[in-house]
């Protein structure tokens with residue numbers, strides 16, 4: 001807490017065992033502890049001006065925080081301005097990421113079957129599944145960083161068959177992937193809203209910088225894949241699409 005003053009500040013650092021001492025730059029005693037830093041304003045004839053409010057008294061100001069440091073073994077020491085609602089929403093998002101990862105893993109297993117054998121699609125969904133799991137882990141790491149507790153919830157059993165009479169398997173699976181990415185985006189936006197509602201700038205920044213941009217990229221890429229699969233039909237064209245993924249595809 002410094003006063004705005006158009007004068008040059010001078011710092012004095014000293015060590016004392018007294019509760020208070022007279023700083024040579026102040027007219028009144030400065031309350032302090034063992035290590036003391038006091039700041040004063042020096043300038044021409046104004047040396048004897050009252051300096052009330054210029055002093056930053058860290059040991060006074062920190063007392064309130066010191067009282068808040070939990071002593072219980074099961075309580076987080078790091079937790080600060082982290083709402084219960086934010087903690088619960090992060091756990092929900094971990095569950096969303098795991099569920100999506102599980103569905104992509106099921107798609108990988110389907111396209112890797114010997115009688116389906118679309119290795120490019122299998123590779124794409126395997127990498128996508130791993131990426132969603134990484135997202136879950138990133139949220140877990142953040143939960144711990146903020147002093148929350150990770151609580152894993154159940155994962156729903158996904159489909160195991162992805163063939164569709166009209167659309168065929170590749171297009172059907174890719175449309176499903178697109179809707180899952182959009183759903184994930186909605187959940188991320190909800191999480192961002194929770195962060196804003198609780199004035200948690202750090203959580204909002206985390207969601208924005210680590211997830212929101214990437215999510216929009218994923219939606220665009222899968223939309224393009226859906227458009228391409230609609231163009232090529234169910235037969236030979238799917239083989240070429242599959243080869244394209246095998247050579248250059250990347251996870252969503």
Ligand SMILES: [Fe+2]
Pocket residue numbers: 097131132135184
């Ligand atoms: Fe994700």
Ligand SMILES: [Fe+2]
Pocket residue numbers: 132181184218252
């Ligand atoms: Fe994704």
